[in-house]
Amino acid sequence: MSDIVEALTAAFGATEVITGEAARERARSGWARLGAPLAIVRPRTTAEVSTILRLAHDHRQPVVPWGGLTGLVEGAYAEGAVALSLERMRAVREVDPVERTLTVEAGCPLESAAAAAEAAGLFLPIDIGARGSATVGGAISTNAGGNRVLRWGMMRESVLGLEAVLADGEVVTSLNTLVKNNAGYDLKHLFIGSEGTLGLVTRAVLRLRPRPTSQATAFVAVNRFDALPALLSAASAGLGGTLSAFEVMWADFYDLVTTPPAQGRAPLPRGAPYYVLLETLGSDAAADGERLETVLGEALAFGTITDAAIAKSEAERNAMWALRDDVGQTARNGPIYAFDVSLRIGEMEAYVAQVRAALGARWGEAASLTVFGHLGDGNLHLIAGVGARSPELQQEVEAAVYGPLASIGGSISAEHGVGLQKRAFLHLSRSPAEIALMRRLKTAMDPQGILNPGKIIAT
Amino acid sequence: MSDIVEALTAAFGATEVITGEAARERARSGWARLGAPLAIVRPRTTAEVSTILRLAHDHRQPVVPWGGLTGLVEGAYAEGAVALSLERMRAVREVDPVERTLTVEAGCPLESAAAAAEAAGLFLPIDIGARGSATVGGAISTNAGGNRVLRWGMMRESVLGLEAVLADGEVVTSLNTLVKNNAGYDLKHLFIGSEGTLGLVTRAVLRLRPRPTSQATAFVAVNRFDALPALLSAASAGLGGTLSAFEVMWADFYDLVTTPPAQGRAPLPRGAPYYVLLETLGSDAAADGERLETVLGEALAFGTITDAAIAKSEAERNAMWALRDDVGQTARNGPIYAFDVSLRIGEMEAYVAQVRAALGARWGEAASLTVFGHLGDGNLHLIAGVGARSPELQQEVEAAVYGPLASIGGSISAEHGVGLQKRAFLHLSRSPAEIALMRRLKTAMDPQGILNPGKIIAT
Missing domain, CATH: 3.30.70.2190 (Alpha-Beta Plaits)
Structure with a gap:
């Protein structure tokens, strides 16, 4: 038994730490590629999350947060890591109809949170296809988008406050309920959209809206x-x-x-x-x-x-x-590669033509490109087919889709995040100075690099 | 001549570095308390801002950014510091009517930015009383609020991208124009609302809206x-x-x-x-x-x-x-103390009664309390009078107004920021863990503590 598993077992009891084949089996049961975690733990409280991270920190043990496991960029890949699943922290703690806020644990599915808002006559605007499985914590960590961004913004705009556990187990409870609060740095933005690499979100206060009728x-x-x-x-x-x-x-x-x-x-x-x-x-x-x-x-x-x-x-x-x-339907004629990019609306026509031409030039009749998306947000989804699927082909298709974005200020990720999958292309959308600043933040927040290591930027 | 003044003079020429009585005179000419700056510099470009910060960094010289100097919390107090005024960087660089974005230099007054938006048939929703003097950079640094937050949010929600110069002169150009961009950490949030303590904003891309008719x-x-x-x-x-x-x-x-x-x-x-x-x-x-x-x-x-x-x-x-x-009008019957707090709407009635009672108990007939504000945002402005004005009285009044906020999760600053003036009360709205995390960020971003030192948190 590894040291960290021993320490976790001592803290929580053997039945609470899932290891070996049982852990690998759980990791295989979803559709995302999750690797073989060293152990899976399922804390019930913020204090338990803190204990886990403190032990991991002491043992320099990578920890990967698991929410609904519906992400599209391998952000939950946990090979050799302790997977910290929020599945037992799914309670809706409070709905306040006067202040229009909803306080939830991070493992609460988006759909449950939306239902709690609705029951109070209010409305949680964030809505994505994976609403039944995706969690509030996951939506915060990835700054989820979806179908109503045009009107109410991304997940970031619906988060008023949150609680996060830092790499060393320190708990920062910042459950602000106020729309306006300029009392010092707005710390929540460190944790929104940083894919679990700067801290682990355990609770959140969400902003609700009047329910459209x-x-x-x-x-x-x-x-x-x-x-x-x-x-x-x-x-x-x-x-x-x-x-x-x-x-x-x-x-x-x-x-x-x-x-x-x-x-x-x-x-x-x-x-x-x-x-x-x-x-x-x-x-x-x-x-x-x-x-x-x-x-x-x-x-x-x-x-x-x-x-x-x-x-x-x-x-x-x-x-x-x-x-x-x-x-x-986009997958019915053969294997596909799916993309989520954003760019100026004025650049879209030429961009799509350029990608289509590049795929056609390389794969001829086998090439297909299906395009749709949230144009109002500058966000397109491109589905490319080239007749087959392999890691090498994927690299070629990715180069064709992402390459042209660099010169037009487009983004390799509009709403899905970076995870492992888009890491190699981050430099197309971010300058060396921006990536250096990201690294500086990562080092300041997680000096040992144990929080979801390797995601967004290589360690 | 001090070393830093010598270095600045060598870089820019003697006429470009305002020192001595000329600098003190400029600092006295506005209505805000600005102290006696060691020197005032007025760069014309981001590259010049970078040079100034690099020299300041080499000399461990405090630098205080100056925008429109309309702040209400002594955020621009520059005693002994190099005051870096953005007054020459006020150009509107681009209005893009299709993408609905406005690219401006940080010294551009809010009113000019709004006029440029209007000329393109669009709308910049941020509107505050000081619109004619307050700059876009200042509004970003303080996350300005104002009259339309209820509908379009604070300044943060109108910033798509920005450029900032870090403490060592490194330029981070992150002029994102996209509503959706999850390609790594959203770095702009480090600089929005951090009052110039983590970096100095030089340009910004603002999000425009359809013009209401x-x-x-x-x-x-x-x-x-x-x-x-x-x-x-x-x-x-x-x-x-x-x-x-x-x-x-x-x-x-x-x-x-x-x-x-x-x-x-x-x-x-x-x-x-x-x-x-x-x-x-x-x-x-x-x-x-x-x-x-x-x-x-x-x-x-x-x-x-x-x-x-x-x-x-x-x-x-x-x-x-x-x-x-x-x-x-609130000042017509004697000296006043003005406050900008936020709290849950459900707590407001009791809170105002409590403050009124405390002032009455201490100052009797001399006490007055006038209340108004953006209730839709949870934001109240309280104007207290106690018959006289002194630093000691101010401390007492501040204690009466801010004290009750701690137990009800209120904020000592809804929209004005912290600066020097509210620093001593930050602990009422933020926990030790939150303040420790702010310090950690400050240390990571500005290890020598030269950027607007002492503002928000004591150095």
């Missing part, structure tokens, strides 16, 4: 790229702050999700180069619906859009969203 | 405290995201600003314990006005409010805001 959804066709930002501007201005989604699908994506075996039916005829799903969340169904019709009517008159369908029922709304969410 | 303003009377959060909830939910201001005045404040010599006329009869100024910014004048009337009509019917006036002209709107802004 009206929803209007439309699906439109657009016949040239530069009409997309024009439509976004017109919708942002004309819908007075209620625009909550502006999801664009390139024709390739639309064709895929409206062609069997996909279940989706096309709300508009095929043939346009772009389709947009717009949604507003407001408080006045009649007025909101009218305004959306007005904005779309003007867009039709100006030629910004060429066709439009407004959802007339919950079923029609769900059918529109089902198209956007049927991302699985 | 309709504005509706109302003034209402409320006869009990707990109706205020009820009204806030009803307005937030009922106005569908357009509510942009919710400014509360306690009766003392309302009486003061509507009684000569104040110029303001009372839009509603006196006698209510609370008055609220509400405002919406939207895109549809007719519908927005109607919704505001509906919300207020329901509030009257439910007894949440007892009276209401809706501005029917720009003149009426300006008159309502003029009441809120006539803060100078």
